[in-house]
Amino acid sequence: MTKQAYVGFASDINAVIVVFRGTQENSIQNWIEDLLWKQLDLDYPGMPEAMVHRGFYSAYHNTTIRDGIVSGIRKTRKLHGDVPIMVTGHSMGAAMASFCALDLVVNYGLDDVKLMTFGQPRVGNAAFASYFKRYLPHAIRVTNANDIVPHLPPYFSFFPQKTYHHFPREVWVHDVGLGSLVYTVEQICDDSGEDPACSRSVSGNSIQDHITYLGVSMHAEAWSSCRIVMDYAELRYKMDLHGNVVLSKQQQQQQPGLSDQRRRHSAQ
Template sequence: MEPRRWLAAAVLMCVLVLCSGRELKAKDAPTYDPALARTLAEYTSAVYTADLTQLFTWTCERCGDLTEGFEVIELIVDVKNCLQAYVGFAKDMNAVIVVFRGTQENSIQNWIEDLFWKQLDLDYPGMPEAKVHSGFYSAYHNTTLRDGVVSGIQKTREVYGNIPIMVTGHSMGGAMASFCALDLVVSNKFCPQSKIVGDWKSSMIGHNPWEELEHLKINFRLKDVKLMTFGQPRIGNAVFASNFNRSLPDTIRMTNSHDIVPHLPPYYQYFPQKTYHHFPREVWIHSVGLGSFVYSIEEICDGSGEDPTCSRSVSGNSVNDHIHYLGISMHAESLGHCRIVTDDRILQYNMDTAGNIVLFKQPGLSVNELHSAQ
């Protein structure tokens, strides 16, 4: 039996080398950092904390280990649409972290079933023939999340400098995170209009003024935004995916074994221009091995976004694989409706007429120091 065990181990090692190294030498492929993936998975897990006071003060059970010492600057809760995101500063990474929560429905199965019937129905601005899922697009662009997230990023960078921005999210939160990251690099929300106009006027001589203005706008767009999502659904067609990849070439999209959500909305290979299409680059977590020699690997897939040898090679029928990534739970602590802050005595917050809440504090000031100042 012993020689057989050694033979099985040798075969397994060959499989591991072939699978895990297949795309490591691909040109223009983003660098996959397993340690960063686990850290961002912990940040994403924390957003599912039911007690928002614990989340805002970073004292929740999931707010430790690789994310210890994180400083939440802004926490946005869209009560009507049951959406949530937070923005803060990670000192060890010297970066702004932006995290979006996934669906908080009583039954995730209902949400999954809905995705089978969703159709491409919105033209993405500035991208001819690029169509996207209007529900995911609107969840970020047409709710309180967008303004709250941008405000949190601006506050954080005003204090800590023009540090990189890491955007992440799980499930539907991954879809919103994707639209957020794209928004940050293609919009001009971080470019003061007076700065654009002032520089434009000073450089008009000898140039087409409108071309020059557009050039200045592009130069002021954010260039240090990175995105990593977990178990996100498809959000647009192939044209959108191609444009997305050009704008955010360092994106990593994590999928886990038979997770059902990355298979939705369905991909119809015979209608490539009319169907939903993932943007690259996928990293597929799955198990390989023989007998008792089974290991979990993180396979870097090809640059198509729809690598047939990665998650598309399996049935994709597991909800359990959707709520566990890298050994970290992505499951909500509460299956009920949106939870509001349980103790607002130590927190600053604004509430609009619709009941939406934005919790905030001055960057660099602890919650206890904020309470003392109040």
């Protein structure tokens, strides 16, 4: 349907599937760094005190994607009846999928809408999460091990009404055990959206855990001339009590290039 989203009918589960693609591999790290500084900056229409991330909201609502998705759903349901609607996405696509699912329920009055996202960042505050839970009580957010993105934008427990807050329900996929006795569990978290025993119990500093979910590579592979310039596996950051974020990265020892070799040869 578009380069960012796809609407189709899955006959094996008899449902309309709306899929939002993930963040492009070559922009993941820059996008993550940007998320560290994002503030709540938009009031969600019709939901008092609910605030959201303007960029994620606009990426869905203020583009042609929205009209295309609604049109695709209506055409599919016209052909196959009032089948369930499953909305899904990864990374930034997960954030857009969340706004899409809520939009379909609240603004278009569609029923039987389900949502499952992977590696989703926070998209709104606690008030927004409460509304979201009311309209989509069975939404699932799958998080993976130490994936950094579900930790962003940062959550500040001492400002519960002013900070970003996940909506429920999280399912945290991670390994447990010791040595050779390691196995993967899918931990169902509480209905707070911010269960301290789930992904919030770990540091959340891995990009590798963000791009691979359930053994499947999730990132989009569209070409771009812009490349990642930081360590691909881990982004190091820390946060003080005032909410200030400090980033750090290790510089790799570069091999001397041809021009360096020529300069040394000339000096000799």
